[in-house]
Amino acid sequence: MTEPAADELARIVREHAGRLAAVLVRLTGDFATAEDLVQDAVVSALERWPVEGMPDRPDAWLFTVARNRGLDLLRRESNHRAKLAQLQWPLRTEPDDRLRLVVTCCHPALPRAAQIALTLRVVCGLTTAQIARALLVPEATVAQRITRAKRKIAEAGIPYRIPTGDDLTERLEQVRTVIYLVLNEGYLATADRSHSQRLVGDAVWLAAFLRELVPDDPETVGLLVLARLHQARADARFTIDGRIVLLADQDRSQWDRAAIEEATALLARAARRRRPGPFQLQAAIVACHAEAPDWDSTDWEQIVLLYDMLFRLAPSPLIRLHRAIALSHTRGSAAALAEIELLAGDLDGHHLFHAARAELLRSLGGTEAARAADERALGLTANPAEQALLQGRIDWAGETNPIG
Amino acid sequence: MKYVLMFVETEQFAKDLEAMAPADRDRAYALVGQWMATHTDKIRGHSKLMGPHTATTVRLDQGAPVVTDGPFVEGKEVVSGFVEVDVADLDEALGMARTWPGCPVVEIRPLES
Numbered sequence: 001m002t003e004p005a006a007d008e009l010a011r012i013v014r015e016h017a018g019r020l021a022a023v024l025v026r027l028t029g030d031f032a033t034a035e036d037l038v039q040d041a042v043v044s045a046l047e048r049w050p051v052e053g054m055p056d057r058p059d060a061w062l063f064t065v066a067r068n069r070g071l072d073l074l075r076r077e078s079n080h081r082a083k084l085a086q087l088q089w090p091l092r093t094e095p096d097d098r099l100r101l102v103v104t105c106c107h108p109a110l111p112r113a114a115q116i117a118l119t120l121r122v123v124c125g126l127t128t129a130q131i132a133r134a135l136l137v138p139e140a141t142v143a144q145r146i147t148r149a150k151r152k153i154a155e156a157g158i159p160y161r162i163p164t165g166d167d168l169t170e171r172l173e174q175v176r177t178v179i180y181l182v183l184n185e186g187y188l189a190t191a192d193r194s195h196s197q198r199l200v201g202d203a204v205w206l207a208a209f210l211r212e213l214v215p216d217d218p219e220t221v222g223l224l225v226l227a228r229l230h231q232a233r234a235d236a237r238f239t240i241d242g243r244i245v246l247l248a249d250q251d252r253s254q255w256d257r258a259a260i261e262e263a264t265a266l267l268a269r270a271a272r273r274r275r276p277g278p279f280q281l282q283a284a285i286v287a288c289h290a291e292a293p294d295w296d297s298t299d300w301e302q303i304v305l306l307y308d309m310l311f312r313l314a315p316s317p318l319i320r321l322h323r324a325i326a327l328s329h330t331r332g333s334a335a336a337l338a339e340i341e342l343l344a345g346d347l348d349g350h351h352l353f354h355a356a357r358a359e360l361l362r363s364l365g366g367t368e369a370a371r372a373a374d375e376r377a378l379g380l381t382a383n384p385a386e387q388a389l390l391q392g393r394i395d396w397a398g399e400t401n402p403i404g
Numbered sequence: 405m406k407y408v409l410m411f412v413e414t415e416q417f418a419k420d421l422e423a424m425a426p427a428d429r430d431r432a433y434a435l436v437g438q439w440m441a442t443h444t445d446k447i448r449g450h451s452k453l454m455g456p457h458t459a460t461t462v463r464l465d466q467g468a469p470v471v472t473d474g475p476f477v478e479g480k481e482v483v484s485g486f487v488e489v490d491v492a493d494l495d496e497a498l499g500m501a502r503t504w505p506g507c508p509v510v511e512i513r514p515l516e517s
Contacts, residue, residue, distance in 0.1 A: 109494060156514050157405040159493035167495070 009049060010198065014205055016059040017042050017125025020066060022097035025160060027087065028080040031104065032150040033070070035122050041066040042125050060089050098123075099213040100162050102206075106174040107158050114149035115178050117142050123209070124202050133195035135185060172214060176223050176279065179206045183227050187234075190242055190385035200234060203227045221270035222279030225263045229286045232259035243392075244385045248295045260290045281310040300329035317346035325356050333363045351380035355390060405514055406448070406490050407497045412509035413484040418455075435505035443489070443500055450487035481509060488515070 017038055024034035041062045055061040067084055074081035105118040116135075120126045128146065132139035152158065163171050186199030207224035214220055236254040237245055245251075264287045270280060285306045292298045307323035321343055328336030337360040340353070347353035358373035371394055378390040421429065440447065459475040475482055484507055491497050494512070501510040 107494075109498070156512075157407075157493045157497075159495050161493070161495065163495060167499075 007201075008054075009046065010201070012054070012058050013042055013045065013125040014202070016062055018098055018101060018123040018209075019093055020059070020062055020091070021122050021125075022101040023091045023093055024066065024084075025101060026094070026097050027083050029160070030080055031153050031160060033074070033080060035150065037066040037070045037073075038062070038125070039121065039127065040069050043127055046127065063089055063091060095213075096162060098209070100160055102175055102210065102213075103162055103168075103171045104153065104158065104160050106171065106178050107153070108171075108174055109156060109158055110149050110152060111145075112178075112181070114145045115174070116181055117145045118149050119175075119178050119206070120182065120202065121146060124206065126202070130195070130198075134199050136193070136196065172210075172217065172220070175210060176207075176220060179203050179210065179223060179227075180279070182206065183223075183230065187230050188383060190238065190244075190383065197234070200227070200231050204231050216273075218270040218273045218275050219277040219279045221266060222277060222281075222283045225267040225270075225283040226279060226286060228259060228263040228266075229283065229290050232256040232263065233290060238385065242385060242388075244389045246389075247289060252294060255290065260287075263287070264291060276309065276313070278310060278314045281306055281313065285310070298329070300326050304330055317343050318350070318352070321347060321350075321353055321356060328360060328363075333360045336360055337364065349380065351377040351386065351390075353377075354380065358393070405493060405497075406488060406517070407494075408513050408515060409487050409489060409497065409501055409504070410483050410511040410513065411485045411487075411504070411507050412481050412511060413507045414509065415480045417507050432505070439503065439505055440487075446489045446491050446496075446500070448488045448490055450485070452485040453483065455484075456482045483511075 020041070021035055021038040024037060025031050028034050044065055045058070045062060049055070049058075067087055070084045071081060074084065102119065102123050105122055106115045110118070117131055120131050120134075121128065126134070128142050129139055132142045135142070162168065180203075182199050183203035186197055186201075186203060189196030189199070204224070204227045207220065207227045211217070211220045211224050233250070233255045236250040236252070239245060263283075267280065267283050267287060271284075285303055288299050288303050288306070303326045304323060307319060307326055311319045311323065321340065324336045324339035324343075327339060337357070340357055340360065343353060354373045354377035358370045358377060361373060362370035374390050374394050378387060378394065381387055381390070421432070424432065440450065456475045459473075461472050461474060461476045463470045463472070489497060489500060491500070494514075497512050501512055504510050
């Protein structure tokens, strides 16, 4: 028995909880009951392991607790109980078990918020309390989402089955979207949300897990690379007191160069399959930044090109906005501003639109207009670190130009 | 499991159907007939409802029964028909709904067993 650190604990639970849930669901055919048993086992592990030390076989420990709890809870005559009673360690896992588990959690008949909560709880083994802290929602809300989702799975006849053909392609897209949202939630989290920052690690783990299950899928690799590139640079994104450090000002010696190299090599291998997709392209754009030794050597031409390709695959005004920002580095602020003004109709309610506009206006000497745009942006974001950054720009502009 | 697929019409769909040339409308109906034939082993029954202008609603939650003209929700989307199907699970019902060639919205509900 050794004393586990919190990260280590999360890693071990992640490694084993989903596997155990997958086997129990297959054997009992009852998603809700199996999931409850695993959750109970995880909760007692998190209570007891830090006190009693880590068991030699954490997976066997979780299994025994879940099994005994099931035998206590289930009625004597129930079919599930009989199956549980016969269950012996070590468990026989089938490779499809875990894929079946994750595609069920991400079934399109479940609301997105429930897909996220279920995936984190069932596949990653997070507790309801951990999910609530990470997503900044009340624990009762998360519990309710999970309860409702499990009821719908049972009552609406959502099958515990891996779809085939096009249906599988579509479902994997759902799973990737869920993982991407988990990543974003962690990535956007400011330093005062340390519980949310763990989600980047969860997303990296989920993407790696999905890739193991569908190794030939280049978009899953794209998502994994994207997640790893964010993780590799996470430490440089905030100052110690929680302020955002813009990409241009980040201390690149804090980036994990080895992880970046490994991730970009993975992306290059996936690209050889010649099946580009939005995640591979997004990862390629982030890779352009991550590989640049400093801000001045960023390959903006390449980035503009990648945004063009991304826009063709997944047209959206936000992608055009990002392309225009990249364009300001290749063709100048005026050309970029002209592009951005075209998006006013679509993005007037989006803080990034006004913040980007402010920056271009400022570089063209329009101090007052820039300040007004920053103020619009400030009113549209709820993220405290972004608010601080914008407020800083507004204050700074005020000081240097006291006549205004 | 048994499900009902409820077919929901929108105002636009009804207008479009009305504006169709007779030959086009016949083709649209033929597609629906084909869909029914393809899934005939799963379909336990089906009905097409008459239009919402024929609906009468009775409310029983206001003391004495209140009878009013029209569907219970006045909206742009109205249920126009349904099929009851017997299939393995929701995915199979979804597969049927995805290929439905008629009106633009389908709601799937399991039946209580």
